Amino acid sequence: MGYFKDIFVGGLSLIEGMGVTVRRLFQPLVTVQYPRQKIPLSSAYRGHIELKVFEESGTHKCIVCLNCEKTCPSGVIRVQGEKQKEKGPKTLTNYVIDFSKCSLCGLCVEICPTSTLVYSKEYELVGETGADCQIDLMARLATQVEKTREEKKTQEIAA
Numbered sequence: 001m002g003y004f005k006d007i008f009v010g011g012l013s014l015i016e017g018m019g020v021t022v023r024r025l026f027q028p029l030v031t032v033q034y035p036r037q038k039i040p041l042s043s044a045y046r047g048h049i050e051l052k053v054f055e056e057s058g059t060h061k062c063i064v065c066l067n068c069e070k071t072c073p074s075g076v077i078r079v080q081g082e083k084q085k086e087k088g089p090k091t092l093t094n095y096v097i098d099f100s101k102c103s104l105c106g107l108c109v110e111i112c113p114t115s116t117l118v119y120s121k122e123y124e125l126v127g128e129t130g131a132d133c134q135i136d137l138m139a140r141l142a143t144q145v146e147k148t149r150e151e152k153k154t155q156e157i158a159a
């Protein structure tokens, strides 16, 4: 008797499972085929920090005040600048973060007097060593500036 009961319960559970599968077939998809498909990120998403490119100048507005470096509780920011003229302001020459220790607390973004620090939308970072987590924001900025220029050119051609 127990044998037939097991077959009955097993069959019932199979039908229930198939019912769920068939029902899902006719419902809208809630998954995407990553990485071929990507969904828009929330505006609240925090990737590692980056230097913002301002439209009017086509570059960042960092004044090398070092507020971010001094404020970072994890001590992961290294900023360097150089004076072009003896009495002039410093120009940013190097901005590197160690993202492996960044807690994304946002203090650097808040303290920046020129609002030139923002969160990137980066979420596909991979690395095998600590060195892979050293992010050179100046190099990243150069790529962004080039990308913005290309996008502008494409928009102008399309208009």
Ligand code: SF4
Pocket: 049, 071, 072, 073, 074, 075, 076, 077, 097, 101, 102, 103, 104, 105, 106, 107, 108, 109
């Ligand atoms: S988000 Fe916080 S931990 Fe990360 S670099 Fe900025 S101040 Fe440092």
Ligand code: SF4
Pocket: 061, 062, 063, 064, 065, 066, 067, 068, 069, 079, 111, 112, 113, 114, 115, 116, 117
């Ligand atoms: S706080 Fe802003 S302006 Fe000052 S060094 Fe950092 S990024 Fe540059």
